Amino acid sequence: MAWASWATLSRRLSVVFALLLLACCGASAWLQVRASGLHGQEVVQRLSMGLAAHIAENSELMRPGGLNQAAVKDLFDKLMAVNPAVEVYLLGLDGRIEAQAAPPGHLKRDRVALEPIRKLLSGAALPIVGDDPRSADAAKVFSAAPLKVGGRDAGYVYVVLQGEDYDALAARLAADNLLRTTLWSMALVALLGLIAGLAAFRLITRPLRELTQAVKRFETEGPASPGGEAPTLARLSRGGDEIALLGQAFTQMTRRIAEQWRELTLSDQQRRELFANISHDLRTPLTSLHGYLETLLLKAGSLSEEERRRYLEIALGQSRKVGRLAQELFELARLEYGVVKPEKENFALADLVQDVFQKFELAAEARHQQLRPDIAPGLPVVSADLGMIERVLTNLLDNAIRHTPAGGQIEVQLRPASSGVAVQVSDTGPGIPGELQKGLFVRPVFLSGARSDGSGSGGLGLVIVQRILQLHGSDIRLVQQPDKGAVFRFQLGGATAA
Structure with missing residues (x-):
């Protein structure tokens, strides 16, 4: 539960951003240090490019019989005294070290790879690193020049420009100054970036937090709550x-x-x-x-x-x-x-009206009422459940006969409509009181004037009519017409072409 409450989207985004920022700062620091190192190597190599060539011009280093060891040792001692960072080596044509001034036990290789030397002499892009004889695996910037005797190549002068003394001094300075400055600058950048990122995330995720609160209120208060949240939701x-x-x-x-x-x-x-x-x-x-x-x-x-x-x-x-x-x-x-589903079929609604009229002929004659069909010619065929629509007409005519006084008239009107047939059932009775019209099709209606045998009850007939028509995708409504009592209208859809 504690983790769930802590691990909000805003906090998780902040943690991810902080980790990414630290990773980027670390990578930036590494790249900066590396770039700085490569830049320093290139500067040193360019400045000392002619050092090996200058040494190679010393004619005292080589004699016809071989190296002049005394001259070599004297030169090496002077150079390394003047510039302790450099280490000078004389190489044979195969890269073997022929002369050097390393303290005993410091030399780790007996030869140097010639490929970097050839690249340097051919003018390749700097910095170029070569083997460090005082390390088994290190590579450092160098200066090199061919050594000639009698006009012929006798070997190479190979000068390591950042020797052991340089490495020791650079390590101390880096530990004391450069690395500390770099780390502090990266830490400051990371801190400022983190603060700015957290503020930005808070602003970005504020709409999401407001939406979350609205959802929670909707969950606790139910469907009645959105009204109060309307301004917030509209803004979001x-x-x-x-x-x-x-x-x-x-x-x-x-x-x-x-x-x-x-x-x-x-x-x-x-x-x-x-x-x-x-x-x-x-x-x-x-x-x-x-x-x-x-x-x-x-x-x-x-x-x-x-x-x-x-x-x-x-x-x-x-x-x-x-x-x-x-x-x-x-x-x-x-x-x-x-439970009941309409089984639609195509039929002529006018024929069905005539059949229903026959069912009520005796009842209408007994009350001295007139059943009048008003059917327009050329009506389209309708698609509906024949039994259900018969029940609709039966209920409507039954109600009309029972609530129309003697000598009255009940009329069924059929007219073509845009998508089928419009049906209107009307009578000349007293109509339906206004207080009963509102819930006419949703609750049972029992009109006054019922006979003692109970046949004057309207009951659930209109409710059933409404449900049947809804199953057919239609609806029924009560309309007002002059000189008419209750007038009901509905529409049935026409048959579709096969």
Whole structure:
């Protein structure tokens, strides 16, 4: 837990930056020291380029019979006394050391590679390093010149320009001054760079920290919190960098979650109201049914045949009402939970309207009502579930007949639409009161004026109609028209070409 709290993105970036900065400073120091060393070697080699040639001009070094050891020793002693940094060697043509002035035990090689000497004499780019006879593996800058006797090459003068004494003195000076200065300068640069980098990282990652806080608040407070975070999210979403894109994505996500949360809350509220209304409307007919049956039982001997028959008819009507509501509730549950899926087919909607009219002819005649089809010619074929759409028309016509007074008219109008057929079902009844229109398609509606047998109940019919049309990608709405009662409109999609 402690590591998790410490290892924030800002801190991890800072640690990585510090390590990279130290590595870069170390590499820079190494390169600087190396470049400084190479520069010093080149300067020394250029300044002393003619030293070996000057020594080779001394005619006393060689005699026809070989080296003049006395002259060689005298020259070497004088040169190394004047410049203790140099070490002078006389080489044979094969690179073997013929003469030298090294203290006993200091000489580690008996010959020197000739390739660097040839490169130097040919004018190659400096610095050029050659073998150091006083080291088994070291290479140092040098000066070299051919040694001639009688006009013929007899060997080489080989001068190491940074000998043992120079190395010892340079090591002491580097330890005392140069290395210390270099390290202190690198440390100062690293410290300043680290401070600047940490400040820069803090500024760069500040939007990310603010976004993280907004996410945490959203996590703890839920979908209600984005409203208070709107200014912060709007500011973080400006720009085109990765953090702005992340802020935009989070803003869209919170809006979508908030919308879904509101929809779920509304759906839950509607469901609660649905259950409450169903419970109430089941209790009313059940109470009436129980009361009439109890009356029949208690007064069986004192009731006349006419009274007994009337009580039984009322009880039967209440029983039908309960059965009808239970059936609608079962059907709505199947639609709500996806048990029923529309099986679409192509059919003529005008033919279906005529079939449904035939089902209600007797009911309409009994109430002296007129069923009127208003079907435009040339209607396209629709693609839908035939049984479900029949149920939609049945529910709408059933409600219209039950709530239209005697002598009224129920009309079904079909008109071609841009993507199918527009359907309008209207009546000349009293219409739906304003207080019931808001939740007309989300909860059961029971209008006043129901008959004693319970057939005047609107029940869940409109809710079922809405769910069926939603499964078909459509919707139903209540519209206002002069001289009309309840007017419902919806649309069905046309059949697609095979």
